[in-house]
Amino acid sequence: xxxxxxxxxxxxxxxxxxxxxxxxxxxxxxxxxxxxxxxxxxxxxxxxxxxxxxxxxxxxxxxxxxxxxxxxxxxxxxxxxxxxxxxxxxxxxxxxxxxxxxxxxxxxxxxxxxxxxxxxxxxxxxxxxxxxxxxx
Amino acid sequence: xxxxxxxxxxxxxxxxxxxxxxxxxxxxxxxxxxxxxxxxxxxxxxxxxxxxxxxxxxxxxxxxxxxxxxxxxxxxxxxxxxxxxxxxxxxxxxxxxxxxxxxxxxxxxxxxxxxxxxxxxxxxxxxxxxxxxxxx
DNA sequence: GTTTTTTTGCAAATCATTTGCATTTGAAAA
DNA sequence: TTTTCAAATGCAAATGATTTGCAAAAAAAC
Ligand SMILES: [Mn+2]
Ligand SMILES: [Mn+2]
Ligand SMILES: [Zn+2]
Ligand SMILES: [Zn+2]
Numbered sequence: 001x002x003x004x005x006x007x008x009x010x011x012x013x014x015x016x017x018x019x020x021x022x023x024x025x026x027x028x029x030x031x032x033x034x035x036x037x038x039x040x041x042x043x044x045x046x047x048x049x050x051x052x053x054x055x056x057x058x059x060x061x062x063x064x065x066x067x068x069x070x071x072x073x074x075x076x077x078x079x080x081x082x083x084x085x086x087x088x089x090x091x092x093x094x095x096x097x098x099x100x101x102x103x104x105x106x107x108x109x110x111x112x113x114x115x116x117x118x119x120x121x122x123x124x125x126x127x128x129x130x131x132x133x134x135x136x
Numbered sequence: 137x138x139x140x141x142x143x144x145x146x147x148x149x150x151x152x153x154x155x156x157x158x159x160x161x162x163x164x165x166x167x168x169x170x171x172x173x174x175x176x177x178x179x180x181x182x183x184x185x186x187x188x189x190x191x192x193x194x195x196x197x198x199x200x201x202x203x204x205x206x207x208x209x210x211x212x213x214x215x216x217x218x219x220x221x222x223x224x225x226x227x228x229x230x231x232x233x234x235x236x237x238x239x240x241x242x243x244x245x246x247x248x249x250x251x252x253x254x255x256x257x258x259x260x261x262x263x264x265x266x267x268x269x270x271x272x
Numbered sequence: 273g274t275t276t277t278t279t280t281g282c283a284a285a286t287c288a289t290t291t292g293c294a295t296t297t298g299a300a301a302a
Numbered sequence: 303t304t305t306t307c308a309a310a311t312g313c314a315a316a317t318g319a320t321t322t323g324c325a326a327a328a329a330a331a332c
Pocket of ligand 3: 090091092093094095129130131132133
């Protein structure tokens with residue numbers, strides 16, 4: 001029972017495009033755009049259509065393998081594996097730092113009690129100034 | 137020293153369009169789209185251009201009077217006054233419930249210590265199933 | 273190998289949002 | 303007040319990320 005490797009959800013076919021998209025998302029350190037995936041794959045010498053990327057990201061998000069989010073002052077969506085969905089963004093340099101051990105989990109119960117919702121997921125975006133930018 | 141009423145930020149002019157947009161945002165119970173503001177104003181008999189709404193929302197957001205966010209499965213931005221920026225969304229019926237007394241505030245310190253960021257703001261979106269939809 | 277269904281690529285369409293520009297309006301200055 | 307001038311608006315056109323139609327290619331089923 002090792003780490004759960006990336007997999008293609010039941011009912012979908014295994015294609016080199018699909019697998020390469022997942023590979024890029026796996027090595028990404030924070031949420032990235034469809035265009036970013038496209039260029040990354042071009043570097044790897046993998047030819048793929050942007051629409052294929054969008055279609056796969058939609059599927060992966062529907063199946064819960066990826067999470068879609070938008071960042072301040074950007075007009076394009078970003079996608080990431082679920083463990084990279086909560087992050088800090090520096091308002092000066094744009095640096096993105098993943099928040100692991102999401103503190104929000106501790107409040108799930110409180111939220112359930114107060115609002116009666118059955119909570120299935122969440123997304124947090126925190127803005128600030130990173131240590132480097134604070135010095136400047 | 138009563139409640140801080142809505143105001144037009146220093147350096148900007150007071151126009152009926154600007155004020156009516158703020159009024160709509162004030163009475164809204166959760167984040168709404170530019171198009172929603174447009175229709176709301178049309179109902180009120182106020183004639184305004186969609187681009188004026190977008191231009192004002194951009195200004196208001198830059199000045200910190202409004203907060204922009206995106207919701208799951210939507211491809212349009214929503215805007216709200218800062219006290220309505222954190223919310224629960226029912227994945228079945230789409231109901232939106234504002235989270236007041238944001239639990240996240242309690243973790244600001246922890247986040248500052250761990251990552252050294254000077255935190256200036258945040259946005260939380262929680263997905264789930266509302267009590268009504270749980271019964272069905 | 274053949275069939276069936278899914279997936280892909282490409283080009284065209286969509287649609288929320290942005291922008292250029294002429295016109296109107298707010299408010300500072302006279 | 304009236305004048306003056308930058309800021310704001312409306313309208314139409316442009317933008318650009320994302321979506322979609324359709325024919326060809328590829329994967330899984332038979
Ligand atoms: Mn769209
Ligand atoms: Mn755009
Ligand atoms: Zn920084
Ligand atoms: Zn519901």
